[in-house]
Amino acid sequence: MKTLVSALALLIGSDVMALAADQTLKFKLVAFYVDQKDGETHMVGATVSPNGTIGTKDFSVKEDQNGKGTGRSTYHFPDGSIVTTDSFVDTATQTGGHVVGKIQIVSGTGAYQGATGGGPFDGDWGDKSPLKGAGLFNIELDVTTPGT
Secondary structure, eight states: OHHHHHHHHHHHHHHHHHHEEEEEEEEEEEEEEEEEETTEEEEEEEEEOTTOOEEEEEEEEEEOTTSEEEEEEEEEETTEEEEEEEEEEEEEOSSEEEEEEEEEEEEEOGGGTTOEEEEEEEEEEETTSSSTTSEEEEEEEEEEEEOO
């Protein structure tokens, strides 16, 4: 009986581990303006995580007159990529501003194949940013991937 209970516990435990792998990715994004076309602003950037891992991001955003907007992003990391949709509110002047938003993961590749989740972001651009000519953002992604 003891062997059966141990075997069941092992089986249940292994199924739970196989269901999903959760991780939180936290990083800074330094973003640069590329161009504007058809009402969308196109940008690129570099991400730096606390452990020094570097990635890139390319994205486009569309914003209304009230500072509310949406975007689509692709994050490229050494072990895979993550595609997201974003919603945000920008409190801005003509020369800079502060952005607060939410990220929703749409898909992923490599280590992030089948990823879901999302998280918050915030940051400053223009004359509000501590980096001349670039935006600086804090990003936190709660990522769930299917188990193997």
